[in-house]
Amino acid sequence: MASNVKPIPSGYHTITPHLVARDSAAAIDFYKKAFGAEELMRMPGPGGKIMHAEIKIGNSIVMLAEENAEWGCRGPASLGGSPVSFYIYVENVDAAWKRAVDAGAKVTMPLADMFWGDRMGNLEDPFGHKWSLAQHVADLTPEQVKKGQEAWMAQMKAK
Numbered sequence: 001m002a003s004n005v006k007p008i009p010s011g012y013h014t015i016t017p018h019l020v021a022r023d024s025a026a027a028i029d030f031y032k033k034a035f036g037a038e039e040l041m042r043m044p045g046p047g048g049k050i051m052h053a054e055i056k057i058g059n060s061i062v063m064l065a066e067e068n069a070e071w072g073c074r075g076p077a078s079l080g081g082s083p084v085s086f087y088i089y090v091e092n093v094d095a096a097w098k099r100a101v102d103a104g105a106k107v108t109m110p111l112a113d114m115f116w117g118d119r120m121g122n123l124e125d126p127f128g129h130k131w132s133l134a135q136h137v138a139d140l141t142p143e144q145v146k147k148g149q150e151a152w153m154a155q156m157k158a159k
Contacts, residue, residue: 011061017086018063020075021127024050027064030125031055034103035088035096037062057088076128085122085130093119093135100133113137115148 008014021027028050031037037055045051049066056062067075076082090096097111104126111121111133120134140148 011056013060016061016063018065019127019129020065020067020073021129022067022075022077023127024053024064024066027125027127028053028055030103030127031057031062034100034105034125035131036099058090079128082128082130085132087132087134089134089136091135093121093133096133097121097123100131105131115152116140116145 019027028037028039028042032039032055035057037057040054040056040061041052042050043052045066045068049068051065053064054061055064065073067073067078069078088096093111100123101107105123106126107121108124108130109122111119113119117136117138117140118134119137120132123131123133125131
């Protein structure tokens with residue numbers, strides 16, 4: 001192997017999410033509408049379904065594949081949900097939120113100012129993947145975060 005090859009290809013980060021979805025072509029279309037994703041590549045597999053695809057959301061590449069039980073690729077729809085969530089920082093979370101909801105994302109936690117300094121909310125896409133959209137709005141000290149957390153916890157207990 002050539003020694004000048006980058007061990008982490010240009011444009012990729014140390015961690016690159018790889019999503020599996022039932023109807024990954026529709027998932028790509030959704031991510032374009034909801035998150036402004038740019039499709040980088042699509043590799044068809046057997047039966048024309050997507051074997052591998054890559055999109056870019058913001059400055060991050062996300063890989064996708066079609067659900068295929070024979071290959072051990074199962075998405076949230078087959079597994080009854082997913083414990084994994086993706087946290088996306090954006091410049092204008094209110095506009096990004098509207099765009100995602102208008103595209104069909106389901107609100108699981110409304111957009112709100114959080115005690116750690118982010119304006120954030122949670123969504124689920126039509127394919128069962130969970131997303132948090134956020135904008136950092138305040139630089140807080142650890143003491144301010146702790147005080148905010150305590151107030152939030154008290155509020156949760158009161159409910």
